[in-house]
Amino acid sequence: MKRTFFITFAFVVFIYTAKANTNPDIEFLRKNFISELLAPPVNETFVRNLCVSLKPDGSWPGIDYVDTSRIAFQHTRHLTNLSQMSLAYKKKESKLKSNKELKKAISLSLDFWLKHDFICENWWNNEIGTPMALTSVLLIMDTDLTKEQINKTSAITFRANINAWGARPGGDRIKIIGIQAKNALYKRDIAQFEMLIKEIESEIKFVSNTERGMQQDYSFHHRTDRVNNTLSYGADYAEAFAEWAAKVAGTRYQFSEKSLQHLTDYYLDGMCKQMAFGKFAAPGTDNRDIARPKSRLFG
Numbered sequence: 001m002k003r004t005f006f007i008t009f010a011f012v013v014f015i016y017t018a019k020a021n022t023n024p025d026i027e028f029l030r031k032n033f034i035s036e037l038l039a040p041p042v043n044e045t046f047v048r049n050l051c052v053s054l055k056p057d058g059s060w061p062g063i064d065y066v067d068t069s070r071i072a073f074q075h076t077r078h079l080t081n082l083s084q085m086s087l088a089y090k091k092k093e094s095k096l097k098s099n100k101e102l103k104k105a106i107s108l109s110l111d112f113w114l115k116h117d118f119i120c121e122n123w124w125n126n127e128i129g130t131p132m133a134l135t136s137v138l139l140i141m142d143t144d145l146t147k148e149q150i151n152k153t154s155a156i157t158f159r160a161n162i163n164a165w166g167a168r169p170g171g172d173r174i175k176i177i178g179i180q181a182k183n184a185l186y187k188r189d190i191a192q193f194e195m196l197i198k199e200i201e202s203e204i205k206f207v208s209n210t211e212r213g214m215q216q217d218y219s220f221h222h223r224t225d226r227v228n229n230t231l232s233y234g235a236d237y238a239e240a241f242a243e244w245a246a247k248v249a250g251t252r253y254q255f256s257e258k259s260l261q262h263l264t265d266y267y268l269d270g271m272c273k274q275m276a277f278g279k280f281a282a283p284g285t286d287n288r289d290i291a292r293p294k295s296r297l298f299g
Helices: 002-020 024-037 044-053 075-090 100-116 123-144 147-157 173-187 190-202 233-248 257-274 287-291
Strands: none
Touching: 024 123, 024 173, 024 233, 044 075, 044 100, 075 100, 075 123, 100 123, 100 147, 123 147, 123 173, 147 173, 173 190, 173 233, 190 233, 233 257
């Protein structure tokens, strides 16, 4: 009798816990992000060549893995290759879907990165570029990675977190928190995701004229030097928020009408008004992006 009672009690607890941890919106968002990552076409010839050229240690010839300086860091090519192979392995329409040799190549190249854990002299790569690329690999490959690979990769992607140096108020904060939120979706960490999505929404606000962020006149200052970054960092800021606003729409996490209206006002009264005819950027709003190839001003 006692045994029957305890078995029944354990079963009830199990069912209750399972229901408590079930969140259809988390699964919806997770699936949505994965579908987006799997949307691009696969260059099968390119991926086959990557498999053939991959060295036994998991590296590719032609990539300088020694120079980790700010102006070099060819390691991003390794991550791009890894992402392309992952896409080819998981995309339904790919002729290389579930290909065993491709799976070996993905595992080998990922293990090479995890073994060396390359750190760039530029913080951006360490807290945004690399975590963003590896987060995509986690979401695409999902359960096709080993537990050890998942744990080691997650440790690297966690460098993009709400307390990271680069997550200071400004144009990069939403982007970094967004990477962490995608990792929370990957791990189905509901509590962490809910905390992060609130942080993302809270970034749509005015700040004082001595702080980084959206100013009272709808310009955007990435730093405290009073330089106008509305169409550079400010555009990235708006784009990152808009991505999440679109994704969580219709779920329990959807942003408030107040936040959405605030972003709309920023776009109309900030970004648009600093572009001639709503198309040509005013030089002073692009900051250092004015000197970069394919800038919004001269591209």
